[in-house]
Amino acid sequence: MQGEIEDPNSDIRAFLTADVLSFVRQLLDRRKNEGGELYLALYELHDPELIGLLYEAAQSGHVHLILSTAGSTDPNPKGTAKGSRNPVVWDTENNDARAKLHHAAAASVQDRMFNNKTPIGHDKFAVYVKNNVPTAVMTGSTNWTETGLCTQSNNCIIIEDASLAKFYLDFWHRLQADAQPKRVPLTVKVAKGPPVVGAEQNNAIQGPTLRRDNMRPFGPVTLADRVSQAEVWFSPNTHSAKKTDQSPMPGDLNDVYSLMDHAKKAILFLTFMPGESGKQNIIGEAAKLAKQRPDLLVAGAISDPSAMPPNYVRPAKGQTKPKVKIPAPSVWWPDGEDSRIAMIRATAIGTPVGDLHPELLSAGPRLQGVLRQR
Incomplete structure (x- = not known):
């Protein structure tokens, strides 16, 4: 391929x-x-x-x-000694x-x-x-x-x-x-x-x-x-190449937050990887606004799953972990069907359904085999 x-x-x-x-x-x-x-x-x-x-x-x-x-x-090769x-x-x-x-x-x-x-x-x-x-x-x-x-x-x-x-x-x-x-x-x-x-x-x-x-x-x-x-706005536009919890807000992101704050009906977005777990980025800001304003519709798609807001509750101390690994949800909507917020992560259906082959999430070596099957 x-x-x-x-x-x-x-x-x-x-x-x-x-x-x-x-x-x-x-x-x-x-x-x-x-x-x-x-x-x-x-x-x-x-x-x-x-x-x-x-x-x-x-x-x-x-x-x-x-x-x-x-x-x-x-x-x-995997396992090569450090000195070699x-x-x-x-x-x-x-x-x-x-x-x-x-x-x-x-x-x-x-x-x-x-x-x-x-x-x-x-x-x-x-x-x-x-x-x-x-x-x-x-x-x-x-x-x-x-x-x-x-x-x-x-x-x-x-x-x-x-x-x-x-x-x-x-x-x-x-x-x-x-x-x-x-x-x-x-x-x-x-x-x-x-x-x-x-x-x-x-x-x-x-x-x-x-x-x-x-x-x-x-x-x-x-x-x-x-x-x-x-x-x-052009980048880089921060003093440092690395961000910490104490880093000042970049000017371009401050402008984006201001637009989000003044949204009248909805915030719709498409993003790749603005940061992890919604921390200090538009994902977390959108989730915060949706919670503060129940009348606001917030919906968007995220390419990198690690950018999704936290949606996994760690088992309580002493609780048995499930034997079967359960995949992370593809949609983050904290209040279920009553949510006015929905964030969808990039995902793929890995199980064949009828005449449909497994979906391909990324274009890697598997692509050649998948197209050959088709």
């Missing part, structure tokens, strides 16, 4: 990408047809077709890319694309390396500049990977607005100016299979100047319809 979603000529890939691929490549196509400049900041870059398009564009000298670290591989362990190899996901783009004629590629798991360069945007004027920006959650295009629930939007495009272009230049350690290549030979190729680990974090400059909103600006307004 992995081969199918990587193959530009695959009918399966065409079906799964639907219109997202043509949408993601719009600004690349516009740059090629109109002769402008394109500024991109990307987190994951692994899709062969998109890499090929970027390579072609980079050869023109009119594409400028900031590419962050993505992926890591532990080359040590090889270092973990980082940036394994972006390694091939990075090498190819660096070798493109006139390429403008900046390596933005974070390898200590805490900060990641989670940017996914592109700014189109025509005649030295930023005119459009593409942003959203879509990763430039075959899984991002084919197997994940992502979003992507292009906004045709010079003011918003300039906000993003200025942010791109702030990222460029935020100096990070030089990428140190690393190759580790393994007993079986090809060597693991990537980069050495470091302890880099986004710098204080970048953090400080992001601690305010940009805008609002009135869009082309002369009615809608938009305001942009």
